[in-house]
Amino acid sequence: MKLGLVVGTVVSTINAPVFDDRRLLMCDLVDPSGEPVGGYLIAVDTVGAGAGETVLLLDEGNSARQILGLTTAPVRTLVVGIVDAVEVQGAPAAGGSRPRGPRSRRAGRRG
Amino acid sequence: MQLARVIGTVVATVKSPGLEGVKLLIVQPLDRHEQPAGTPVVAADAVHMAGPGELVYVVAAREAAQAMPDPFVPVDHAIVGIVDAVSVSALGKAGR
Numbered sequence: 001m002k003l004g005l006v007v008g009t010v011v012s013t014i015n016a017p018v019f020d021d022r023r024l025l026m027c028d029l030v031d032p033s034g035e036p037v038g039g040y041l042i043a044v045d046t047v048g049a050g051a052g053e054t055v056l057l058l059d060e061g062n063s064a065r066q067i068l069g070l071t072t073a074p075v076r077t078l079v080v081g082i083v084d085a086v087e088v089q090g091a092p093a094a095g096g097s098r099p100r101g102p103r104s105r106r107a108g109r110r111g
Numbered sequence: 112m113q114l115a116r117v118i119g120t121v122v123a124t125v126k127s128p129g130l131e132g133v134k135l136l137i138v139q140p141l142d143r144h145e146q147p148a149g150t151p152v153v154a155a156d157a158v159h160m161a162g163p164g165e166l167v168y169v170v171a172a173r174e175a176a177q178a179m180p181d182p183f184v185p186v187d188h189a190i191v192g193i194v195d196a197v198s199v200s201a202l203g204k205a206g207r
Contacts, residue, residue, distance in 0.1 A: 006148045008199035010114075010168060014160050016159065016178050024112075024168075024192075026143055026199065042112040042168055051160030055135035061174040074157065074170045074178035077112060106199045 002041075002057040003083065003095060005077045006049050010042050018073040025049060025079055027057060032086045034095035043077040053097040056081035064069075113195065114141040115169045117161050120198050129184035136161060136190065138169055143199070155179060156189035166194040 004027030012019065025047040029038045029079060034054060041057060046067060049055045058064060063074040084095040119137035123130075132154040143165070150189040154169050157178035161167050167190045169175075175189035176182050 008197060010192075010194060011196045011198065012168070012192040012194050014158050018190055026197065028143070040113075042114070061172070061177070064174075072182050074174050074189055076170055076172065076174040097130050101182055108193075 001080070001088070002059055002081070003030050003032065004028060004041065004043070004055050004057040005034065005036070006051050006053050006055055006079070007040075016074055017077055018068070018070065020046070027055060027079065029057075030054065030095060032088050032093040032095050034086075034093070036087075041077045043079045044075055044077045047079055047082055049079050049082050054086075054095055055079045055097075056083060060065040102106060112168045112170045112191070114143065114145060114197070115139060115154070115167055115190075116141055116145075116147075117163050117165045117167060117190070118151060119163060123141070126162070127185050129179075129181050130155075130186070133179065133186070134161075136158065136163075138188070138190065140169070141166075143197075153186050154190050155186045157189045157191050158193060159191045161193055166175065166196060166197075168192045 010024040058078045086093040093109040115138035121135040176186045178189040
């Protein structure tokens with residue numbers, strides 16, 4: 001999986017049926033300290049992530065389809081987690097949406 | 112998936128079985144500021160409605176073929192959506 005920073009959303013009306021009623025997030029790829037490494041991915045949201053949050057990106061088609069419960073779908077990239085904090089070699093890295101404390105704020109947003 | 116701009120069409124009479132009736136378009140991959148990034152590629156139009164000048168999103172690799180009616184066709188880029196709007200947060204606009 002990859003680390004990403006959600007920077008926006010992509011909206012479409014005409015799309016493959018699998019994208020109906022799904023949110024597409026534009027995510028910059030970042031390193032563990034949260035710095036962009038260049039490049040971005042448009043990913044299907046499965047966790048209710050929003051702009052400014054560091055997320056876990058799954059970029060593999062078979063796994064993506066398995067999570068969506070589909071056998072055939074042109075989907076490769078999913079947002080599968082919201083990163084609270086990143087630790088590298090025992091030390092906290094700057095990446096992560098929320099360096100400390102529980103994420104109680106999010107409890108009602110997941111569906 | 113990546114953003115891309117449709118910049119042209121490709122017509123091929125002789126092609127691999129399974130590709131009959133598939134519309135092929137030339138797309139220019141874009142960075143997230145919608146500036147050209149990389150070389151244009153030929154993508155199959157899975158939404159049947161994309162045309163030159165349109166901003167689309169493209170799925171690459173094996174998953175592209177899954178956008179086609181027959182998922183076992185030699186397709187490695189497919190247009191799977193026509194973009195209405197890209198909403199980038201202030202954070203994203205700053206170039207982070």
